[in-house]
Amino acid sequence: MASLQTLIAKPWIWSFLGALLVWLATVAFTGGYGGGGMITAALSLAVFTVIVGVGQMFVITLGPGNVDLSLPANIGLASAVAMKVMDGNDSMIVVGLLAALACGMAVGAANYLLIWALRIPPIIATLSASFIIQSIDISYGRGLQIKPPPGFADFTNWQILGVPVLAILTVLFTIGAAIALQRMIYGRSVLAIGQNIRAAWLAGVNVGRIRFLTYTLSGMLGGLDGALLAGYFRGANVDIGNEYLLASIAVVVIGGTSVAGGKANVPGVWGAALFLVLLLTMLNTFGVSAGVRLLLTGLIIVGVITVAGGQKALR
Amino acid sequence: MTAAAIENQLKGASTRNAAARARLLRSLLPALSLALVLLAIAWLNPRAISYFGFSLMLNLAIPIALATIAQMFVIAGNELDLSIGTFVGFVGCVTATWLKDAPLLGIVVLAGSIGVYALLGALIHMRNLPSIVVTLGMSFVWQGLAILILPKPGGKAPDWLLSLMAFKPPFIPFPIIAALLIAVVVHFGLMRTSYGVILRGSGGNAAALKRAGWSLLKTKIVLFALTGLFGVLSGMALIGITTSADANIGNGYTLLAIAGVILGGGEFVGGRVSPIGAVLGALTLALAASPLLTFMHIPPDWQVAANGAILIIVLAARVLISRRER
Numbered sequence: 226m227a228s229l230q231t232l233i234a235k236p237w238i239w240s241f242l243g244a245l246l247v248w249l250a251t252v253a254f255t256g257g258y259g260g261g262g263m264i265t266a267a268l269s270l271a272v273f274t275v276i277v278g279v280g281q282m283f284v285i286t287l288g289p290g291n292v293d294l295s296l297p298a299n300i301g302l303a304s305a306v307a308m309k310v311m312d313g314n315d316s317m318i319v320v321g322l323l324a325a326l327a328c329g330m331a332v333g334a335a336n337y338l339l340i341w342a343l344r345i346p347p348i349i350a351t352l353s354a355s356f357i358i359q360s361i362d363i364s365y366g367r368g369l370q371i372k373p374p375p376g377f378a379d380f381t382n383w384q385i386l387g388v389p390v391l392a393i394l395t396v397l398f399t400i401g402a403a404i405a406l407q408r409m410i411y412g413r414s415v416l417a418i419g420q421n422i423r424a425a426w427l428a429g430v431n432v433g434r435i436r437f438l439t440y441t442l443s444g445m446l447g448g449l450d451g452a453l454l455a456g457y458f459r460g461a462n463v464d465i466g467n468e469y470l471l472a473s474i475a476v477v478v479i480g481g482t483s484v485a486g487g488k489a490n491v492p493g494v495w496g497a498a499l500f501l502v503l504l505l506t507m508l509n510t511f512g513v514s515a516g517v518r519l520l521l522t523g524l525i526i527v528g529v530i531t532v533a534g535g536q537k538a539l540r
Numbered sequence: 541m542t543a544a545a546i547e548n549q550l551k552g553a554s555t556r557n558a559a560a561r562a563r564l565l566r567s568l569l570p571a572l573s574l575a576l577v578l579l580a581i582a583w584l585n586p587r588a589i590s591y592f593g594f595s596l597m598l599n600l601a602i603p604i605a606l607a608t609i610a611q612m613f614v615i616a617g618n619e620l621d622l623s624i625g626t627f628v629g630f631v632g633c634v635t636a637t638w639l640k641d642a643p644l645l646g647i648v649v650l651a652g653s654i655g656v657y658a659l660l661g662a663l664i665h666m667r668n669l670p671s672i673v674v675t676l677g678m679s680f681v682w683q684g685l686a687i688l689i690l691p692k693p694g695g696k697a698p699d700w701l702l703s704l705m706a707f708k709p710p711f712i713p714f715p716i717i718a719a720l721l722i723a724v725v726v727h728f729g730l731m732r733t734s735y736g737v738i739l740r741g742s743g744g745n746a747a748a749l750k751r752a753g754w755s756l757l758k759t760k761i762v763l764f765a766l767t768g769l770f771g772v773l774s775g776m777a778l779i780g781i782t783t784s785a786d787a788n789i790g791n792g793y794t795l796l797a798i799a800g801v802i803l804g805g806g807e808f809v810g811g812r813v814s815p816i817g818a819v820l821g822a823l824t825l826a827l828a829a830s831p832l833l834t835f836m837h838i839p840p841d842w843q844v845a846a847n848g849a850i851l852i853i854v855l856a857a858r859v860l861i862s863r864r865e866r
Contacts, residue, residue, distance in 0.1 A: 290808070290809075292672065339852065342856075342859075343852070343855045343856055343859050344859060345808075345855050346808045346809075348620070348672075348808065349798075349802055349808065349851070349855070352795060352798060352799070352848075352851075353799075353848040353851040353852050353855075354848065355795075355848070356795070356799075356844045356845055356847050356848025356849075356851070357844075357845045357848040357849065359844050359845070360841055360842045360843070360844045360845030360846075360848070361845070363841045363844075364839070364841040364842065367841070470676070471676045471677070471679075471680070474672070474673055474676060475673065475676070475677070478670070478673050484670040484673065514687075514688070515684075515687055516684045516685070516686075516687035516688035516691070517684065517688065518684070519680045519681070519683050519684030519687065520680070520681055520684030520685060520688070521684070522677075522680050522684075523677045523678060523679065523680030523681035523682075523683075523684060524677075524681055526673075526676075526677035526680070527674055527677040527678060527681070530669055530670075530673050530674055530677065531663060531667055531669065531674075
């Protein structure tokens with residue numbers, strides 16, 4: 226019983242419960258048909274949200290006002306860069322991935338440069354950056370029809386016994402992120418800055434360097450996500466990252482990370498991402514129209530935040 | 541008095557003067573940016589500086605200015621509304637359908653949506669929620685509703701709205717008069733009335749207001765309701781110009797409105813906003829985004845980038861000025 230109680234006290238358990246509940250509702254609706262396939266599909270799609278969600282989580286943990294609004298534009302640009310560099314050629318996959326990572330890191334570093342040089346809130350800095358990135362992407366990726374190399378497309382869709390390989394790799398990545406957060410100097414510094422930036426500075430944390438690294442990390446994960454998305458959906462697209470603005474922030478908050486900063490939760494990101502993806506699957510299975518789907522998604526997010534709320538405001 | 545003391549006094553006076561100059565420069569920054577953009581347009585295409593030219597170039601300035609003012613109210617209370625764009629789209633769809641075919645229903649729905657905004661303010665205050673997440677969720681709600689009301693682009697603006705927006709006053713183009721009117725009305729309401737001070741104070745020092753006996757719940761509700769009201773006005777003005785609606789018509793307004801407030805000298809925290817600045821900021825963005833780029837022969841791909849670049853340049857200028865202010 227004691228172990229159950231400690232389990233319930235974990236903030237991330239609720240997001241997994243929510244995901245389970247939504248899955249059960251859908252399976253009950255279909256009469257048990259396609260339950261397994263649904264989990265496979267949910268895992269493959271949740272991966273993309275988890276990757277950017279972890280980046281966003283580190284940024285939000287830095288404290289009030291820290292948020293990366295440039296992720297959608299970043300993902301869009303990186304997807305175009307990856308496809309252009311790979312050019313449908315299997316031998317260029319690694320180079321293309323590296324190019325997308327570099328592109329994302331450059332975006333993240335530029336974000337922090339704006340925050341630091343103009344001393345403006347990160348919301349405004351990442352917002353202005355995203356305007357410019359978006360234009361670069363529109364101009365650079367115009368009419369881009371390049372398909373991903375077959376090897377790369379197969380890799381992003383590769384499954385072993387119904388489990389997407391990308392999901393397994395992402396689980397390993399999130400375990401790494403959790404260790405970095407809780408056990409490494411970098412992660413502890415991020416938490417310390419989020420709890421009290423001045424105290425962290427006085428304790429000798431190099432605040433500027435840690436914030437720079439965090440924004441660069443978030444940008445890099447956005448770049449990686451862009452490349453993987455382009456592989457999975459077989460082509461780059463300016464709007465490919467649009468839904469990840471809401472999704473990345475929502476999974477962080479629903480997953481039990483404090484929007485006031487200083488308290489992060491990695492497993493919750495997975496639970497919340499699965500919850501969001503399964504929610505969409507459920508609404509699609511119920512056959513509701515696009516309008517109702519958007520309406521319900523919004524209402525459920527507001528509802529979940531309201532129930533989970535009671536935290537200090539983000540800004 | 542010794543010579544050193546006099547010297548010190550003089551030095552104090554001169555730094556005070558410098559600080560005052562920097563403050564003045566800072567408050568003039570929105571007007572200066574607009575003047576700069578206007579000068580560039582006049583230099584590139586002198587014919588644009590005419591009654592007809594301004595009516596054309598500032599065509600969409602009224603809805604942008606109204607959406608910016610809407611965003612300014614939430615920012616005054618240290619919150620952010622990421623749903624204003626889709627809300628404008630939703631209002632547009634209601635305006636082009638129900639407000640024309642069943643005016644009473646349309647009015648009830650629009651008034652109800654302002655009520656929803658007020659409720660959101662109450663919810664955010666009472667549950668201490670991050671407004672950015674709540675409004676991001678609401679942006680999906682408004683978009684969903686807009687698609688349900690108007691699945692395909694279409695509808696038609698009510699005739700009275702069309703004739704209002706097509707109004708051609710003598711000498712001064714309508715958008716300029718409307719922008720002036722909006723700026724002056726909101727300026728007096730927010731900056732010159734006693735409750736306006738309380739509203740801004742809720743963003744400046746909420747704890748102090750609370751101890752002075754003011755209800756923070758009420759200020760938040762009022763600020764959000766005002767955002768809803770100006771969002772409704774923005775959507776209606778937009779449909780009055782475009783004549784028909786589309787569920788995605790307002791999507792770009794969210795970011796444009798935030799940019800306008802910041803361009804106009806608003807600060808993200810501390811209740812420091814400026815209605816006149818916000819309207820000037822909106823006009824600058826409206827002019828810089830398309831007419832200026834067209835005259836410079838820059839492809840429309842770079843429109844969004846121009847907004848970002850202007851934002852960064854103005855913020856950089858502000859940093860330079862603020863450095864002297866200290």
